[in-house]
Amino acid sequence: MKKVTVYTDGACSGNPGPGGWCAILIYKDIEKTLSGGKKLTTNNEMELTAVVSALGALKEKCDVSVFSDSLYVVNAVNKGWLANWRTNGWKNSRKEILPNLELWQEFDRLISGQKVSFTWVKGHAENEYNERCDRIAVMERDKA
Secondary structure, three states, X not given: OEEEEEEEEEEEOOOOEEEEEEEEEEEXXXXXXXXXXXXXXXXXXXXXXXXHHHHHHOOOOEEEXXXXXXXXXXXXXXXXXXXXXXXXXXXXXXXXXXXXXXXHHHHHHHXXXXXXXXXXXXXXXXXXXXXXXXXXXXXHHHHO
16 A cells, blocks of 8 residues: 655635645655635635645545644544544534534545544644645635
């Protein structure tokens, strides 16, 4: 199984406001950068869009290591929130429909076909790939 490393980041000015996202996929010595923006969005939507876009770009089952500075995304998997949301009809702990529902459902679908681990990285802490993702996400936000 191919081993792929993914770094992601999202940016938003205002919450909601214009936003951008970036994902860098690394396989051996090959890097692929994906990015985009949206005129009116939230930071969480951009963080999640980055991961969904990266996982959606994979053409076969892989062993994927995702590094993100979003505790929302990382904890959704590592703390079992995603499984609870799915079990509870995609409702959060307040019994409300989950924000970004369609993205979370796509996220859930995409990780179910892969071996995926999620690791939180501190943002703006001189991690080369996180910093690059941040720069591109901000650029996309500014274009939006």
